[in-house]
Amino acid sequence: MITGTRNPAPDGTQLATAWQTASLLLDYPDDGLLGRRPLLRRAAATLPAELGEPLGRFLDHVDATPLPELAADYVATFDHRKRCCLYLTYYACxxxxxxxxxxxxxxxxxxxxxxxxxxxxxxxHLAVVLEFAAADPTAGARLLNEHRAGLELLRLALAESRSPWAAVLDAVSATLPRLSGDIQDAVLRLAAEGPPEEEVGLAPYGASSGGPVFLPDPRPSRPPSRPDTQGAHR
Structure with a gap:
């Protein structure tokens, strides 16, 4: 049975810090991540234990893992496992x-x-959404909560596969309200049935707004560049 966890009551600054840190840790691992490790550790140390400790555990894994191995594991985890998709609308739609x-x-x-x-x-992409939430906590939290069932399924799938990224999702989950019965039911349905499928008649993403003509694959091996919010990448 899926049960919620008791979350701390972080203030706005702590929420923004947790979301920005998790955003960077869920991006494709590269030399930039290695260079940010001291900054990310300092950020995690400012957070309540339920947020900071899981982020610290993942940083321990980064310290102990050669970058090529870490990058290969990222691709194997998020490209090749549908239940570990980082694109939130994939779970609901x-x-x-x-x-x-x-x-x-x-x-x-x-x-x-x-x-x-x-x-x-x-x-x-979850890394993009979290970075946005760090810059606009009200709107960002609304998006995260609207896709809570998908987030929880992702967290459970990562935990089941003993993925090191499960710790990052634990921290993200701890920033959100406790799971309600409706969300738990939605998670169970997603786990049993998977996302919806539609074999014909796919509407093109952005067709009415000048966006891309085709709906891209939901799981590219590396997320696109992210919106420039608080300058965390610089």
């Missing part, structure tokens, strides 16, 4: 026409906040 509408909702939220993504960038 699968590859159906509804996914295009859901993606536009993310884009509109970013536009209202003054953030612009390129036409080749999918706005529902």
């Amino acid at each position: 699968g590859d159906t026409r509804k996914r295009g509408v859901a993606l536009l909702r993310f884009k509109h939220a970013y536009h209202r906040a003054g953030l612009v993504l390129g036409d080749d960038e999918l706005p529902d």
Whole structure:
């Protein structure tokens, strides 16, 4: 049975720090990640234990793992396992026409906040959403909670496979309200049935708004560049 966990009550600064740190740790691992490790450790140390400790455990794994191995594991985890997809609308919509509408909702939220993504960038990648949430906590938390069932399924799938990234999802989950019965039911349905499927008639993503013509694959091996929010990459 899926049960919620008691979350701490972090303040706004701590939430933003947790989301920004998790965002960077869920990006494709490269030399930039290695260079940010001291900064990320200092950030994790400022957080309540339920947030900071899992992030610290993942950083321990980064310290102990050669970068090529870490990158290969990232691809194997998030490219090759449907239940470990980092694109949030995939859980709720699968590859159906509804996914295009859901993606536009993310884009509109970013536009209202003054953030612009390129036409080749999918706005529902979890690293992108978390970075946006760090810059706009109210709108970002709303998006995360709307896709809580998918987030929880991702967390459980990573934990089941003993993935080191499970710790990062533990921290993200701890920033959100406790799971309700409805969300638990949705997670169980997703686990049993998988995302929706639609074999014909896929509506093109962005067709009504000047966006890309085709709905991209939901699981590319490396996420696109992310919106410039608080300058955390610099």
